Amino acid sequence: MKRSLVVALLFVANVCSPFEIVIDRGVDTLAPVAIVPFRIYENAIDITPIVNSDLSSSGQFRPVDEANMLSLPSSAEEVVYHDWRVLGTDYVVVGSVFIDGLGLLVADFEVIDVNQERILLSAQVKGQVEDPRSLAHHVSDEVFRAMTGVRGAFSTRVAYVLVENRTQVDERHTLMIADFDGEREIPILVSDQPILSPAWSSDGTHLAYVSFAAGSSAIHIINLETGQSRLLANFEGINSAPAFSPDGDYIAMVLSRDGNPDIYTIEIASNVIRRITNHRAIDTEPVWELNGENLIFTSDRGGSPQIYRVSLDSLRVARLTYEGTYNARPRVMPDRTNFIFVHRSPTGFHIAWRDLAGDRAARILSSNVLDESPSVAPNGVMMMYSTKSNRKGILSIVSVSGEVEYKLTSPAGDVIEPAWSPYLPLTTTFVER
Amino acid sequence: MSHLKNGAWIALLLVCGLLTACASQTGCGTPVEEEPVVVDERPEPSEPAPVPEPEVEEIPDFMDLPDGTTVAVDADGSVIRSVVNFEFDESEIGSGDFRVLQQHATRLNRNRDQSVVIEGHCDERGTREYNLALGERRAMAVQDFLLANGVRPSQMSARSFGEERPVDTGSDEAAWAKNRRVELKYE
Numbered sequence: 047m048k049r050s051l052v053v054a055l056l057f058v059a060n061v062c063s064p065f066e067i068v069i070d071r072g073v074d075t076l077a078p079v080a081i082v083p084f085r086i087y088e089n090a091i092d093i094t095p096i097v098n099s100d101l102s103s104s105g106q107f108r109p110v111d112e113a114n115m116l117s118l119p120s121s122a123e124e125v126v127y128h129d130w131r132v133l134g135t136d137y138v139v140v141g142s143v144f145i146d147g148l149g150l151l152v153a154d155f156e157v158i159d160v161n162q163e164r165i166l167l168s169a170q171v172k173g174q175v176e177d178p179r180s181l182a183h184h185v186s187d188e189v190f191r192a193m194t195g196v197r198g199a200f201s202t203r204v205a206y207v208l209v210e211n212r213t214q215v216d217e218r219h220t221l222m223i224a225d226f227d228g229e230r231e232i233p234i235l236v237s238d239q240p241i242l243s244p245a246w247s248s249d250g251t252h253l254a255y256v257s258f259a260a261g262s263s264a265i266h267i268i269n270l271e272t273g274q275s276r277l278l279a280n281f282e283g284i285n286s287a288p289a290f291s292p293d294g295d296y297i298a299m300v301l302s303r304d305g306n307p308d309i310y311t312i313e314i315a316s317n318v319i320r321r322i323t324n325h326r327a328i329d330t331e332p333v334w335e336l337n338g339e340n341l342i343f344t345s346d347r348g349g350s351p352q353i354y355r356v357s358l359d360s361l362r363v364a365r366l367t368y369e370g371t372y373n374a375r376p377r378v379m380p381d382r383t384n385f386i387f388v389h390r391s392p393t394g395f396h397i398a399w400r401d402l403a404g405d406r407a408a409r410i411l412s413s414n415v416l417d418e419s420p421s422v423a424p425n426g427v428m429m430m431y432s433t434k435s436n437r438k439g440i441l442s443i444v445s446v447s448g449e450v451e452y453k454l455t456s457p458a459g460d461v462i463e464p465a466w467s468p469y470l471p472l473t474t475t476f477v478e479r
Numbered sequence: 480m481s482h483l484k485n486g487a488w489i490a491l492l493l494v495c496g497l498l499t500a501c502a503s504q505t506g507c508g509t510p511v512e513e514e515p516v517v518v519d520e521r522p523e524p525s526e527p528a529p530v531p532e533p534e535v536e537e538i539p540d541f542m543d544l545p546d547g548t549t550v551a552v553d554a555d556g557s558v559i560r561s562v563v564n565f566e567f568d569e570s571e572i573g574s575g576d577f578r579v580l581q582q583h584a585t586r587l588n589r590n591r592d593q594s595v596v597i598e599g600h601c602d603e604r605g606t607r608e609y610n611l612a613l614g615e616r617r618a619m620a621v622q623d624f625l626l627a628n629g630v631r632p633s634q635m636s637a638r639s640f641g642e643e644r645p646v647d648t649g650s651d652e653a654a655w656a657k658n659r660r661v662e663l664k665y666e
Contacts, residue, residue, distance in 0.1 A: 213648055240643035242607055262638040263611060284615050284639060287608040300608065306619075307612040328612040344609055350568070351609055372568075375606040388606050395604060416650065418606050434603070434650055463607065 076450070079137040079193070080110035080130060084153065085120035087144035089175075093153060093182035097139070100186035100200040103227065103452055104427055105445020107193070110135055122156040122165050130160045137166075137193050141185075143178075151175045153185050157192040167192035173474035179229060184474040199423040201474075202226050203467040204430060205234075205244040205253055206441060210459035218459075221255060223270070226423070226430075226466065228441070228454040234268065235275070242463055245297075247290045250470040254278065254288035254297055265299055267314070278312065289333045289341075298322070298332040298341050309343055309356065322356055323363065331375045335402075336382045342366070342402075344374040353387055355402070367400075369408055375418065378402070379446075380426040386411070388418050397431050399446065411444055412451075421466040422446070430464040540586035541593060541665060549665035551586050559583065561663040563621065564656060567604065570616040572624055580621065583663055584628035591631065596664040597621050599639040602655035607641055614639030621661045 079101060083094045101107045116129040119140050130138050141155030150172045157167040169188055173181040183200040190198030204226050210218040221235040221244060235241065239258035246253060254267045264280035265288045279285040283302030290297055296311045301319075309322040309332045323329040327347035334341055335355075345354050345363075351374045353367040367373035372390030379385060379399070389398035389408060394415030400408040414433040422429040430443050435453070439460025443452040454461065542552045551559040561583070563576040572580065587593055599618030601610035618637035625635060647654035 213645060240640065242611075242641075242643070258640070258643070283637075284611055286611050300612065302612070302615055307615065328609065328616065330612045331606065331608045344606070346568075346609075351605070372605060374609050390605070416603060437648060437650065 076106060076108035077136045077193075078110050078134055079107040079139065080115060080133070080135045081139045081189075082115060082118055082120065082141075083112060084140075084155070085142035087142060090143040090145055090151060091175075091178040093143060093178050093185060096179060096182035097186045097189065099227065100183060100198070101190065102450065103200075103443055103445075104190060104198070105447050105450035106427070107137075121154075122158055122168065125158055127160055127163055135160050139189050145175060146172070149175065151178060151181055153181055155185055155189070157189050168479045170477045170479060171474050172477075177473065179225065180472070180474050183225070184472060184476060188476060194427075196425050196427060197469075199425040199427065199466075199469070200226065201472055202424060202470060203250075204228075204421075204441075205246065205465040205467065206432075206461050207241045207244065207463045208456055208459055208461055209240075209439065212460060221253070223253075223467075226428075226443075227452075234270070243287055244463060244465045245288050245290060246465055246467050247294050248292050248468055249294060250468050252290070252294075253465075254290060256286050256288065265297070267297075278314070283307075287331050291334050292336055292338045298334060300330045300332065309341060311358070322358065322361060333377055335378055336380070342376045342378060342385060344376070353385075366402065366404060367408070373398075375420065377420055377422055379422050380424055386420045386422055386429055388420065397429070397444075411446065412442065414442070417442075419463050421464050423466050424468050430466055432462045432464055540590055551583055551663075551665065553582075559586075562660050565617055565659045565661075567602070567655070567659065568613065570613065570620045572620055577624075580624050581628055584625050584630050587625065587630045587634055588628075591634065594634045594636070594666060595625075595630075596666060597625075597635060597637040598644075598662045598664060599637065600644055600658060600660050600662070601642045602658040603642045603645065603650065604655065605642075607643070611639050611641035614641045617659075617661050621663070 081094055081098050084092060086092050098109045102109055110133055114133060117126055119125045120142050121140055125138055138158045138160055139155060141153055143153050146152050153171045155169060156165055159166050167188060171181055171184045186200040187198035203223050205223050208220045208222050217238060219237050219241045220233050221241050222231050222233055224231040237257060237259050242256040244253050244255045251271055252267055252269055254265060256263050257266055263285050265278045265285045266275050267278050268275040279299060281301050281303035284307055285301055287300045288297045296313055298309060298311050300307050301310050306326055308324055308329045310319055311322060312319045322341060325347050327345050329343055329345045332341045332343040340355050340357050342353060342355050344351050350371045352365055353373050353376045354363050354365050356363045370390055374388045376385045376387040384399055384401050386397055386399040389396055395417050396410045397412040397417050397420045398408040398410045400406060412431060416434040417431050420429055420431040426446060428443055428445050430441055432439060433442055438455060439462045441454040441461050441464050538554050540551060541549050543549050553559055559582050560579050563572060587595060597618045599614030601614050618639055622635050622637045645658045647657045
């Protein structure tokens with residue numbers, strides 16, 4: 047079964063991705079789901095491999111190998127439950143893809159709970175014929191929701207930086223956006239100087255980032271709809287680590303213009319800057335709690351980098367992490383109660399997660415030596431981080447349950463600084479039947 | 480931008496290392512106490528050591544290299560090391576680097592129109608944004624040292640590239656040690 051998963055994914059990866067996808071962990075404890083190849087009518091396109099790949103990457107399901115399927119139903123009424131029970135299948139997804147009278151690509155599909163012999167979802171997703179990938183991701187989102195109760199995040203995207211020829215004369219940094227699985231990569235910005243810290247606005251229309259194009263760090267915002275870029279902060283010293291507020295009106299950032307790195311906020315419309323921390327230590331990597339009332343950030347004010355919280359109202363600071371000598375770059379999870387961060391253990395730098403309240407011990411999610419830049423999917427089920435493998439910067443997607451890990455590598459260079467988008471407006475439409 | 484590309488840096492550092500090893504101990508009439516140095520018996524590097532113009536009496540403190548960069552030079556024209564290194568997550572200048580920084584300070588004090596860019600760098604371990612701050616802290620440590628040795632604030636500017644500009648892209652202790660550094664760049 048593990049092998050089939052690999053085969054299915056490699057097939058998808060070969061279609062048009064600049065990335066190579068590799069599965070890295072055991073998948074024996076995952077719920078088996080059979081995504082029966084959809085019936086394809088006329089000129090419609092098969093989306094089943096993409097749905098398979100999406101659900102595998104969630105780290106909660108293990109697709110049943112098509113070769114083991116005893117029957118290939120395309121609707122719920124064709125499903126013989128016995129055929130799936132003998133395979134130990136928990137869920138069956140069946141469907142068909144066709145082009146309707148208006149020329150739209152349509153996926154009709156049903157999600158069936160084998161144990162309860164119940165149809166969990168019967169639905170239709172419509173989209174443009176030339177964009178079967180968006181259609182497939184949307185189907186995956188709904189299938190995932192039917193099986194888990196949580197909206198899938200397969201229609202989301204990821205921003206990251208591709209670094210080519212690092213340390214060479216032709217060094218090149220490209221801010222990219224791609225589907226969460228690395229497909230459909232679009233270059234947003236190219237520079238011969240470093241680009242860092244891409245951060246999404248909560249509506250997904252803007253990206254803030256740090257560019258060294260002017261010789262030292264400066265914060266810019268780019269409107270992804272118009273392509274227009276705006277310089278937000280270019281003070282003397284460091285201008286870094288931008289983070290949009292949940293309401294999109296402010297950006298938290300790091301400036302060292304007043305002597306050393308501290309946390310500031312800037313109101314985007316007015317450019318009014320407010321100093322939030324004032325300490326001679328390094329304060330950096332701010333991120334908003336989802337209520338917009340506090341920032342979580344990294345500071346070495348206690349002698350080593352640790353994670354702190356500051357109230358935007360009282361400016362009171364409280365320390366959140368104590369385990370070990372290096373905890374940094376927090377990102378709050380969508381459940382509002384947990385956060386992920388970079389943790390140094392005796393074996394290296396890993397991604398860990400813990401609750402904000404501090405009631406539980408930190409749990410380590412990644413197992414490489416140089417893991418950094420964690421970013422969590424908007425549904426909190428998966429997270430992505432960057433690491434190094436064979437001297438190359440690569441991205442890794444891991445389920446927060448820790449069961450499955452995918453690696454995204456680019457033959458062109460190092461991929462660093464992943465930032466998972468929020469839920470984005472969809473070009474496809476969903477109708478439940 | 481007059482960045483020295485990293486390939487050139489490696490070459491320069493090589494030349495620099497060999498030349499400073501052969502440096503004369505006479506100095507330039509500076510108050511700096513030069514420590515005895517081990518004389519390297521290896522042959523001169525293939526690049527010809529730049530020779531001061533014969534008709535010029537005074538010995539220059541700085542020299543323009545063919546690639547357009549400027550370096551601080553010793554009395555005999557040898558390039559003064561322009562990189563100091565640091566321990567992990569530290570910004571304290573090692574006492575072994577005091578002398579070389581004082582040599583730079585002496586030359587900047589004699590040449591008030593000469594400015595220097597102090598660039599802080601980190602190894603790849605830890606987070607990028609924290610490293611950006613750490614690189615700045617290292618640069619500021621060097622700036623403070625030069626300030627204490629008489630260099631004027633108007634001659635200096637500090638900037639950090641964090642872990643983004645390694646001189647060695649390896650992931651081992653040797654590479655990390657080289658990458659944790661401050662570079663003095665004359666423009």
